[in-house]
Amino acid sequence: MQETLKAVVNAPSHDETMPMLSVRNLSVEFPGMSGRSVKAIHQLDLTIQQGEIFGLVGESGAGKTTLARALMNLPPEPGRITGGEVRLNGIDLLQLAEGNLRSMRGRDLSMIVANPRSELNPLRPVGEQIATMARVHLGLSRSQAQAKALEMLRAVQIPDPERRMKALPHELSGGMAQRIVIAIALICSPRFVISDDATSGLDVTVQAQILSLLRNLSEERRSAMLFITRDIGVAAHFCDRIGVMFEGQMLEQASKEDLFLRPRHPYTIMLMAAFSHNETLRRLWWSAAGAEAARPDSQGCRYAHRCPLAQLRCFSTVPEAREITPGHAIRCHFPVIR
Ligand SMILES: Nc1ncnc2c1ncn2[C@@H]1O[C@H](COP(=O)(O)OP(=O)(O)O)[C@@H](O)[C@H]1O
Ligand code: SF4
Ligand SMILES: [Mg+2]
Incomplete structure (x- = not known):
């Protein structure tokens, strides 16, 4: 197992042929009412190349946070990963022992969340909290780690960083805590970073x-990023x-x-309408959105109950993911053609 971990950490950064992140058939379920489980993530595929920033958009409740946490093999309680694989540089994180995963989190993959207060220790100066990461994961001495922490404070534009180290x-x-x-x-320049709506609360x-x-x-670093x-x-x-x-x-x-x-999926077009000037x-979006709460399961397309283009087949047959042009994949029986 130790060898496997080394392979992840020391994998050559110039191997451009291997995606940094490859997710196949990932499913996460939460226990639901009357014994039926809720599929919060359902057979999801995702590939992120080295050096690529992949944006993930979708309305509240779409499963973005659950996906982000599942990629760290930390699904929100009481959720469970019920299938699939999550490969970082070729190694399946879902098969790694917890000890190995723990030492990778923060160093090789890290996640930035939107509520900074929950992430910080209220009793320790922030500079120390940043430096600890560099000491633990990069093996730096106390003074080297302090210097690196100060460098990071400057990089994230904290004013008066020497003083703020001790705060x-x-x-x-809130913005500064973020x-x-x-x-x-x-601080460890991780190879894969997830940002879960972490920047939207900040000043422009x-x-x-x-x-x-x-x-x-x-x-x-050719790091890959999932930017929610x-x-x-x-x-x-x-x-x-x-x-x-x-x-x-x-x-x-x-x-x-x-x-x-060239958006092809009716939902993408509706989502864009919601942000339109x-x-x-915008009214079209709001009249269709929220028509019905998320259902525990679906016979056909999961968007059929809100889709203005839905036909009979949409309610009976699940549309499989398919590539319509190279690199452009959709799940829809009747993609929009323009
Ligand atoms: N702690 C939880 N307990 C039960 N169900 C949850 C929990 N967290 C998320 N879910 C389910 O997963 C769905 C997706 O939630 P979430 O991943 O937080 O969405 P998003 O981040 O896109 O707003 C929710 O609609 C809910 O059904
Ligand atoms: S499969 Fe049917 S219901 Fe689903 S998005 Fe496409 S047209 Fe709409
Ligand atoms: Mg969320």
């Missing part, structure tokens, strides 16, 4: 600086490829250009 979390604003969490997540200028820091990491956001506009600017998620499934995946210029388009 306790409650002495910082940047501390980002510094902790990035700071958000732009953090996004450029993440972009540098992906370019310099509610804001389709940020995804359009920042990400290389984008996936649209709905009720635990990826309904459409494509390059940023293909997704925005056009009042009529």
